[in-house]
Amino acid sequence: MRGPESQTALVVAQPTALVRKAAAKLAKRGLGDLWMLESAEEWFERAKTAKSQNQLIEFFECLQRTVALDPEHKDGLDLLGMAYHDGIGTLRDQVAAVEYFRRAAERGHAEAQYHLGLVCALGHGVARNEVEGLEWERKAAEQGYASAIWRLADRYAWGKGVPRSRFQAEAWYRKAAEKGHAPSQFELAKMYQNDAIQEQGKIYIDDPSKMYQGTRHFSVGVIKKLAEAESWCRKAANQGFDEAKEWLARYYSS
């Protein structure tokens, strides 16, 4: 018999009953884990609310629940590290702090990398290790974390743990400054002002008579540097950075 059956032999691989059952189990498992992740997020939100209301013990307990439900919760791990490090809502425990910072840092959390870098460099709760500290700090800086960039820039400026490099220091300060990091903005302002003074100093050495002619003989380069210094200083001052405010009043009051 020539029926439609013979013509439409559709071969669709059908999963066996066992595979179906196993797949259904995986779906159930995923749903359960998802529920845990969502609950973890809820506890984390509660922790943040508690912190803002200064309920520190609740803050700490909510954080503990967060990382218990989601051991991969990077923000939660980092904050828990902070809580242990500073003794917020719990007793101070620097060893535990390092452990949580490390867990978050290893999972790529920039702030935790910065924190781990700091505790390694300071030897809080862990054997002091400048090299490891620098490594973590650099990782955080490379991810664009402003405080880490600032510390790295400082290292280059003063030759702490790295070879002193004016070029590197300026580049890293600028990176943090562009992210709106006030201390870096101020450092940059100081740097450019120093440059201007040095450049102008050279001119005075060549022709000391210019020292008494006011600002009329400032070179284009010097004027540019001063303008840049002032602009960064203003940015820092606008963010409420006190030192920058003082500078602004002293040097650029006009």
Added chain:
Amino acid sequence: MSLEIVRQLTPEEEELVAKREELARLEAQLADQELVLASLKAELAAFEGLYLRRVGVLYAELDEWNALLAELRAEQTETPEAKAEASEARAQAEEAYSAAHGEAAEVQPFSPTADLKKLYRDAAKRVHPDTATDETDRARRERLMKQVNAAYVAGDEDALRRILADLDTSPDTVQGSGVGADLVRVLRQLRQVRSRIAAIELEVTSLSEADLAKLKAKADQAATEGRDLLAEMASSVQGRVNVARQRVEKKSDEGTGK
């Protein structure tokens, strides 16, 4: 149909006409419902495939590391509990692997065109087993309906067209003799169609309440917020995989170190 040229219908004939109209209406509704059900099944199968490929494989890997760890422990301690744990972990790893790398994981995304949907509705209406008049007819229709469903899931418009074309050339079931016999048949068909519609509703409900559908609903919701839920789940499980792998490496170092 103009009434002037039609002779006065007997009450049985009037009833038959009315029931036939009702049957036609219900058959159209049934075809719609079958389309809903087939689409839901296909969407869920496609989502399951995606889920297994993106998240399921990671669960399988996690279970594999956990099984390895349990086996290492069993080797080192040689207690019956550790051995039992190891074989249990191994069974779970194999089960997860079979799901994550089986046929269910191969199902590709399902996006039916309007044409395909229309073809499916037409074919479902024509071949639906619950409009069968006798057992032979029913068996034939059930076979055809399976093909129609398979063609729909596979997105095979040509197959649906072939099924429809073949139906046109094969004679439809011969109408019975006499109004009374016809009426009985139509009533029976009505009952079958109604019960199938109710059964479909039940099946749709139970499918929508399954874990997979809940997971899909969450993923769809997340997508409207611009989030990729499966990616979030995958990264979470990946983190656990990394931890489990490190544990296994540490344990096996301990083993060789001794």
